[in-house]
Amino acid sequence: MSSSLSERIGGILVAPVSTLRELVRQPGGRGASDVALLIAARLIAGETPRLLRAIFRGIDLGAGAGVSGVINALLTIAPDVIAILVASMLLSVLAGRRAKGTQEADPLDVAAYAWVPYLTVQLASALLFTLRGHPPSTTHETIILGVALAWSFVVWSAGLWVLRDARKQVA
Secondary structure, three states: OOOOHHHHHHHHHHOHHHHHHHHHHOOOOOHHHHHHHHHHHHHHHHHHHHHHHHHHHHHHHOHHHHHHHHHHHHHHHHHHHHHHHHHHHHHHHHOOOOOOOOOOOOHHHHHHHHOHHHHHHHHHHHHHHHHHOOOOOHHHHHHHHHHHHHHHHHHHHHHHHHHHHHHHHHO
16 A cells, blocks of 8 residues: 555545555555544644634633633534444445455545545635635535535445455455
């Protein structure tokens, strides 16, 4: 598998099938940790004003108010984590049984990599609208969400196909 983070993420974005084939061949992938970095970047890019307000509120009103604000900002990543876990469970069910004694990628890593396009689109839009100084309109949010989910579904489907193919070859 590609050694650098940029090669793994870039591979998922431009050549998902070949990148996922490499991933499936190697157990103990880095999907979850790679995606955790992207989620952290998205949180910082999209929630910096909220995080700063929470910190200053904590300074002015006390630690409780600051912690509450930080937790509310952190809750924005909960849908990402839930989506990855649900996608992983679906992959586990739909890919079929793993042959005994075989080593292959965990469906959690495949699902995490399938979420990369979603996070990439969300991160890019968060950076763009943060630089512009105002949030996206409802129409822009809908378009961004649609593009992000569609691209992730394509990669998730490729992951399912590659994982099923790998399990058939072993069986």
